[in-house]
Amino acid sequence: MAEGRLLITGSTGFIGQALLARLPPMRPVRLLVRDRRRVQVPATSEVLEGDLRDPQLLAKAVAGCEAVVHLAAVIDADAPTLEAVNVLATRGLRDAARAAGVRRFVFLSSEKVLRQPWDAYARSKAQLEDELKGGFPHLTILRPTMVYGPGDTRYVGRLLAWLARWPAVPVPGGVDSALQPGVVDDVVACILGALEGRGDGGPYVVAGPDRVRPHDLVSALGKALGRPRAVVHIPWPLFVVAVRIASVSKGAPIRVNQLRSLRFDHQYDAEATARVFGYCPTSVAEGCRRLVDAWRAAAAKSATRSRSHHELSVDIAIPVAAVVRLPGMPRCRRRPGGCRGRADEAGQADQRGILGVALAPHADVDAAQA
Numbered sequence: 001m002a003e004g005r006l007l008i009t010g011s012t013g014f015i016g017q018a019l020l021a022r023l024p025p026m027r028p029v030r031l032l033v034r035d036r037r038r039v040q041v042p043a044t045s046e047v048l049e050g051d052l053r054d055p056q057l058l059a060k061a062v063a064g065c066e067a068v069v070h071l072a073a074v075i076d077a078d079a080p081t082l083e084a085v086n087v088l089a090t091r092g093l094r095d096a097a098r099a100a101g102v103r104r105f106v107f108l109s110s111e112k113v114l115r116q117p118w119d120a121y122a123r124s125k126a127q128l129e130d131e132l133k134g135g136f137p138h139l140t141i142l143r144p145t146m147v148y149g150p151g152d153t154r155y156v157g158r159l160l161a162w163l164a165r166w167p168a169v170p171v172p173g174g175v176d177s178a179l180q181p182g183v184v185d186d187v188v189a190c191i192l193g194a195l196e197g198r199g200d201g202g203p204y205v206v207a208g209p210d211r212v213r214p215h216d217l218v219s220a221l222g223k224a225l226g227r228p229r230a231v232v233h234i235p236w237p238l239f240v241v242a243v244r245i246a247s248v249s250k251g252a253p254i255r256v257n258q259l260r261s262l263r264f265d266h267q268y269d270a271e272a273t274a275r276v277f278g279y280c281p282t283s284v285a286e287g288c289r290r291l292v293d294a295w296r297a298a299a300a301k302s303a304t305r306s307r308s309h310h311e312l313s314v315d316i317a318i319p320v321a322a323v324v325r326l327p328g329m330p331r332c333r334r335r336p337g338g339c340r341g342r343a344d345e346a347g348q349a350d351q352r353g354i355l356g357v358a359l360a361p362h363a364d365v366d367a368a369q370a
Contacts, residue, residue, distance in 0.1 A: 004066025005030060006195070007102075009052060009093070012038040014151050015108070015144075016071050018184045019191055020045075032061045032072075052089040058096040067104035067195055068097050076257060079120045086124035094135055104138040106194045108187075111143040111205050115264050119257075129203060140194035141202040142187065145266060149184035149287060150294030155258070156181060156217065156287075160295060162253035163221055163229050169253060170242060171214040172262055173233030178211040180266035183282040183290070186274075193277030207268040209281040214262065220284050224292040 005028045010016045012033055020042060023029060029045040036049045050057040052072055062068065070093060074085045090107075097105060109129055112122040129141055148156035162169055187206050193199060212220070215231045222228040234242060240259060246252035254262075270281040282290075 004028075005064055007032060007061055007065045007068045007097075008071065009069070010071030010073065010108075013071060014154070015147060015184055015187055017151055018149070018188050019069070019071070022188050022192065030061060030065065032057070053084060053092065055092055055096070058092050059100070062093070062097045062100040062102055065097070065100065065102055067106070068093070068102050069106045069108075069191055069195070071108045073108070073125075075121055076255075082120045082124045086121070087127055090128050091131060094132060098135055103136065104140075104195065105132065105136040106140045106142070106191055107132055108191075109141050109143045109203060111145045111207070111266075111268070113143065113203075114205075115260070119260070138197070138200050139202075140190075140199050141204070142190050142194075142206055143203045144182055144187050144206040145208070145268070146179060146181040146261060147184050147187055148181050149291055152184070152291065156221070156291060157295075158255075159217065159253045160221055160225075160291060163218065163225065163227075164295075166229075168230035168232050169218050170232045170234050170239065171218065172236050172239040174236055175213070175262060177263055177265035178213050178267070179217065179261065180207040180211050180268055180270070181217075181284065181287070182206050182208045182270070183287040185290075186279060186282055189279035190273065190277045193279070198278065199276045204273045204276065205268045206273055207266065207270045207281075208284060208287065209270045210284040211267065212284055217284065217288075220288040221292065223285070224288040 006023075007030045008016060008019065009032045011020055011031045012035070017039075020029075020040070023042065025042070029042060031039060031041065031045055031047045032052065033039050033047060033049055034051065036047045039047065041047055048057065048061050052058070070090065072085075072089075074081055077085070094105070107128065109125045110122065112119070113126040113129065115122060118126065132139055132141070146155050151157075153161075159169070186208070190199070190204065190206050215233075218229055218231050243252070243254055243259060244256055247256050274281050
């Protein structure tokens, strides 16, 4: 891989974080972010913080760069915001990069541009694909399908969170169309391959090798969890109404703007893209296993922090209670060993802990131990 400086936009996102984790450790990288607190910066990286729509910031960002990976975009927004961020800002980045002599540009589009009629997001991506062509010596356009994997909180990750809490999941009945989700590692493999000089041109659809219906995805996740879940088939009209009602909840397994994907029959040649960029497409079974493993690891880590916090709170609260009895806490009689013998009782008597700090374990403790 060429060692020239690389600019990445959208590095705080799901795909951006996965890309940073797999970049060569000595590759000089510049990250353009809105909030530097949201990104773990590699040792060889520098960070520019600001708005992608700022022309002066863009000129500074691309200065001295050999390549640009443009991941930043908005999805759930109104048409004016999509136009301002996805179209106008990308157009400004293109112009700044060309003026700075950037030779390689990798653009993350979407397979939604293949669906008619376009929604505002697909229209913005299709417009940019046309405008970027011919602007750089080396241009690669990628069109990922539904992307999932460790860190996903939008698609399959939301479904997993639902399955971890509930014994059954609603799916649309009477829908014969199939999804073809792709694992984030495969998308990253395409980006890295493009930076190595593979796949000039495109567009390339990045999809997994398996075509699955919603109930197949539920089965794959249940198997990876080791806890099969029941599937409740709901007629499509009622399913749409249910999704719209449930959309007010952050825990709903699907969002309103994802309904169209369920009616679109995805059928792509995953092997064709894989041959160009040199990777093996990841199956749904393997992708779900990786997602569940990462989710369990994160839940266990969170549970460990919660237990440590619980123990610290009790260690602080009990000695204090020996001198000043807090409301709701039992009297602590002095005995050999001090007050630690009443720790469990004290913790149960006042679940708020000292100074109102919650002692209850994290909600994902049970899931982490599954």
